[in-house]
Amino acid sequence: MSARDPSDLVPGETSTGSKRSDVLFGAEPGPRRMTRSAGCRVWDDEGREYVDLGMALGAVALGYAHPTVTAAAERAVRDGGVGTLPPVLELHLAERLLPWVPGGEAVRFLKTGAEAVAAAVRLARVVTGRERVLTCGYHGWLDWCQVTAGVPEVVRGLRRPMRFNDRADLAAAVAEGAAPAAIVLEPVVEGPPDPGWLRAARDAATQVGAVLIFDEIKTGIRFGPGGAAARYGVHPDLVVLGKGLGNGFPIAAVVGPRAVLAAATQTWISSTLATETVALAAAEAVLEVCESTEALAHLRAAGDRLFAGCQTLARRWPGLVTGIGGVPEFSFLRFADDACSARVAAAAAARGVLIRRGPYNFPSAAHAPALIDETLDRLAAAFAEVAC
Numbered sequence: 001m002s003a004r005d006p007s008d009l010v011p012g013e014t015s016t017g018s019k020r021s022d023v024l025f026g027a028e029p030g031p032r033r034m035t036r037s038a039g040c041r042v043w044d045d046e047g048r049e050y051v052d053l054g055m056a057l058g059a060v061a062l063g064y065a066h067p068t069v070t071a072a073a074e075r076a077v078r079d080g081g082v083g084t085l086p087p088v089l090e091l092h093l094a095e096r097l098l099p100w101v102p103g104g105e106a107v108r109f110l111k112t113g114a115e116a117v118a119a120a121v122r123l124a125r126v127v128t129g130r131e132r133v134l135t136c137g138y139h140g141w142l143d144w145c146q147v148t149a150g151v152p153e154v155v156r157g158l159r160r161p162m163r164f165n166d167r168a169d170l171a172a173a174v175a176e177g178a179a180p181a182a183i184v185l186e187p188v189v190e191g192p193p194d195p196g197w198l199r200a201a202r203d204a205a206t207q208v209g210a211v212l213i214f215d216e217i218k219t220g221i222r223f224g225p226g227g228a229a230a231r232y233g234v235h236p237d238l239v240v241l242g243k244g245l246g247n248g249f250p251i252a253a254v255v256g257p258r259a260v261l262a263a264a265t266q267t268w269i270s271s272t273l274a275t276e277t278v279a280l281a282a283a284e285a286v287l288e289v290c291e292s293t294e295a296l297a298h299l300r301a302a303g304d305r306l307f308a309g310c311q312t313l314a315r316r317w318p319g320l321v322t323g324i325g326g327v328p329e330f331s332f333l334r335f336a337d338d339a340c341s342a343r344v345a346a347a348a349a350a351r352g353v354l355i356r357r358g359p360y361n362f363p364s365a366a367h368a369p370a371l372i373d374e375t376l377d378r379l380a381a382a383f384a385e386v387a388c
């Protein structure tokens with residue numbers, strides 16, 4: 001390993017902000033970098049093994065290096081991966097993916113979640129001829145939805161963030177300013193949606209002629225066919241998928257009615273590697289595994305077990321944890337404060353468990369019930385150490 005400070009080589013320590021050591025462990029010592037992963041385990045650069053509850057920020061739902069997904073990706077690598085012509089695989093994956101999205105008739109593929117939500121918003125702006133967008137949740141790092149250094153005031157002014165599950169705020173956001181092009185929301189923000197709020201968003205979008213976009217980058221695939229739209233019984237115009245779709249390979253998708261997706265031909269949404277075949281093949285294999293095995297049932301069972309176990313931890317250490325957030329498929333402990341969460345995360349890592357101290361931990365199909373129980377025991381030991 002180089003003696004140079006990692007932040008000199010990669011400013012900010014790493015290119016994925018949510019993997020920074022201060023995010024993971026605060027000022028506490030903890031493992032810094034990994035060398036490989038398999039199933040639900042990760043190995044650090046000193047060879048230590050961890051049970052991973054974070055699962056690459058939810059990018060992996062079936063388990064790391066899933067054999068079927070890996071085999072499909074390897075085949076695609078051997079077959080060249082890219083070419084000047086668009087690949088046949090793009091159409092195969094499109095056909096296979098559409099039944100996973102209620103009302104899905106057409107799809108465009110991209111590489112990252114942020115890109116795909118930005119593409120959905122672009123489509124909405126083309127279709128409506130409007131500019132303003134209402135949002136709720138996290139939609140990636142790009143300018144259109146960020147309030148951070150370097151984002152022009154004029155861009156910020158086009159977006160009105162809304163509070164989750166707050167119908168009054170939704171109504172106010174719709175009423176103020178110009179009619180919106182889109183209402184973009186995450187169906188789960190630190191907890192399940194109030195179905196009345198989702199329905200109100202649907203009704204408002206229909207009433208004012210805006211495109212309703214569900215950002216299902218966390219819920220999609222993980223929740224099973226139909227995603228959050230099917231689970232909560234409210235159907236958006238566009239659905240955005242990412243993370244679990246590729247099981248760690250870079251792919252995201254915008255899915256919806258042909259009439260809306262067709263707007264892609266009236267604007268410019270294109271990326272050199274949007275059609276590379278390794279991620280397309282991986283995604284096709286993901287859908288195949290989900291359709292032909294009990295993988296998603298295992299994921300849900302692991303999630304239920306982890307959620308219940310975390311509730312027990314919260315009851316046992318009320319001074320450290322004030323509650324649980326999320327849903328069984330992705331949840332988190334609400335720690336009393338930042339220092340306490342950092343100490344628990346570091347103590348858990350010392351016991352071979354990687355736990356994120358904020359939203360979210362993402363159980364996977366690879367977390368067997370007995371392993372969840374053992375992991376909860378190790379977490380209990382970490383809590384006991386921090387509590388004394």
Ligand SMILES: Cc1ncc(COP(=O)(O)O)c(C=O)c1O
Pocket residue numbers: 057112113114115117137138139140141186215216217218242243
């Ligand atoms: C709901 C949601 N939308 C968008 C994104 C951005 O996706 P990506 O980080 O792949 O660009 C994320 C990432 O965490 C997300 O959770």
